[in-house]
Amino acid sequence: xxxxxESGGGLVQAGGSLRLSCATSGRASSSLFLGWFRQAPxxxxxxxxxxxxxxxxxxxxxxxxxxxxxxxxARDVVYLQMNTLKPEDTAVYYCAAGHTPGFWDxxxxxxxxxxxx
Numbered sequence: 637x638x639x640x641x642e643s644g645g646g647l648v649q650a651g652g653s654l655r656l657s658c659a660t661s662g663r664a665s666s667s668l669f670l671g672w673f674r675q676a677p678x679x680x681x682x683x684x685x686x687x688x689x690x691x692x693x694x695x696x697x698x699x700x701x702x703x704x705x706x707x708x709x710a711r712d713v714v715y716l717q718m719n720t721l722k723p724e725d726t727a728v729y730y731c732a733a734g735h736t737p738g739f740w741d742x743x744x745x746x747x748x749x750x751x752x753x
Contacts, residue, residue: 638662638742640731645747648721652751656716658731658744669737670714672705674727674749681730685716688737699725721751 644656660668671686685695685705693705704717714731731744 638665638668638733640733640742640744642729642731642744642747645729645749647750647752650721650723650751650753652721653717653719654721654749656718656729656731656747656749658714658716660712660714660731660733665712665733666709668733668735668742670705670707671732671734671740672714672716673730673732674725675730675746676724676727679727684729686732686737687714718749721749723751723753725749726751 639661641659642656644654646654648654669687672684673681674684675681683696684699685703687693702720706715726749728746728748730746732740733742734740
């Protein structure tokens, strides 16, 4: 089994920054493809950023240039650096992992990010 634990959410003013962390553990966790999703109130969960083959990265168009996904393989942690935050970035952010890029087998519990205007 694989465990994902997010941290780093909070309340920030528009234009500010936050860094989310997702600690991974469990069987073969270091070989998993990792990504971030978010779900705003009343909306469906949406993809935000992910890794693919050869550590290539993909981003939701609305966050490209503002968010950066990175990974510390030695510590089995994946990060989401979020800069120039906007009120529309307010959501619960989830870490996800899978054995194949774009397919998600494991989810974290989520961390709340609130951006005030």
